[in-house]
Amino acid sequence: MARRLPPRAPSLEAPARGIPTATNVDHIAYTVPDLDEAVRFFVDVLGADLLYREGTIRSDDDEWMREALNVHPRATADIAMLRLGPVTNIELFEYTAPDQNRTMPKNSDHGGHHLAFYVRDIDEAAAYLRKQPGVQLLGDPRSVTTGPIAGDRWLYFLTPWGMQMELISLPAHLPYERDTPRRRFGPCAAWSQFSDGEGPA
Template identity: 65%
Template sequence: MSIPGATNIDHVAYTVPDLDQAVAFFTNILGADLIYREGPIHDPHGDRMTQQLNVHPTASCRIAMLRLGPVTNLELFQYEAPGQRRLLPANSDWGGHHLAFHVTDIEAAAHYLSRQPGVRLLGSPRTVDDGPIAGNRWVYFLTPWGMQMELVQASPALPYESTTRARRYGPAPAWHDCVNAVRTTDSPEAHHA
C-alpha cells in the first residue's frame, strides 16, 4: 500500500535561525542552486498559520527553495513567532534529524569542510565494520548554526543486498553533470547564489 498517485519525495524542509546565512552556506559551500525565495508569509488577522502550518497564529516566515543535486529539493524556513524554541534538537531528541550527502571521496570532502568557516567535523571518517551496511564510510559535521549533517561514502557492495531486492538510491551522477537532464525552473529568480 502507498499514497495513491505518489511518485517521489518532492522536498525536505528545515527551519533555520537565519535564512540568508543558510542559503549562502548551502549555495556557496555545499553547491546547491537557489530556485526561489518567498515571503514574508503571515496572516495577522486570521488563523491560517495555525490551521495550515501548525504554528502560532501570528507567526511569520520567509522561505527559500534550493536544489541539492539531481533528486533533492530543500526548503528552508525562517520563522518569527511568539514562544519560539530556539534550540536545535540533538539526534537523540524527538524530531532529531540530519541531512546526509553521498560523496565519492570522503577524505577529500571532510578536508574541504574542515576548512570552511564555522563548520565543525565530529571526528574523522569512520568505516562501518559489520551489519547491513558494512564497508560504508561516514562522518558527521555541524553547520555554522549547528544543524547536523553527514558525509557518506558507500561501499560498492553492501551485505543487506543479499537479503532483499530493495536498494538505497545512489550514487547519482555528479550534481552539476545532470543539470540539463532534469526539469529546472527558468524564472528570473532561479539562479546559483
C-alpha cells in the same frame, strides 16, 4: 514518425500501498535561524542552486497559520527553495513566533534529524569542509565493520548555525543486499555533470 512514450510506472496505475498517485518525494524542509546565512551556505559551500524566495507569510487576524502550518497564529515565515544535487529539493524556512524554541534539536531529541551527502571520496570531502568557516567536523571519517551496511564510511558535521549533516561513502555492494532485492537509491553522477537545473535523464 511519432515518438514512442515510455510505459507508465505501475505505481501510478495501481499502488500496492502508500499515498494514491504519489510519484516521488518532492522536497525536504528545514527551519533555520537566519535564512540569508543558510542560503549562502547551501549555495556556496554545499553547491545548491537557489530556485526562488517567497515574501513573508503571515496572517495577523485569524488562525490560518495554526490551522495550515501548525505554528503560533502570529508566527511569520520567510521561505527559500533550493535544488541540491540532481534529485533533491530543499525548502528553508526562517520563522518568527511568540512561542518559538530556538535551540537546535540533538539527534536524540524528538524531531532530531540530519541531512546526509553521498560522496565518492570521503577523505577529500572532509578536508574541504574542514576549511569552511564555521563548519565543525565531529572527528574523522569512521568505518562500519559489521552488520547490514558493513563497509560504510561516514562522518557527521555541523553547519555554522548547528544543523547536523553527514558525509557517507559506500562500497559497490552491501551485506543487506544478500537478503532482499530492494536497494537504497543512488549514487548518482557527480553534481557537476548537471547544469541549468537539469537532473539525470
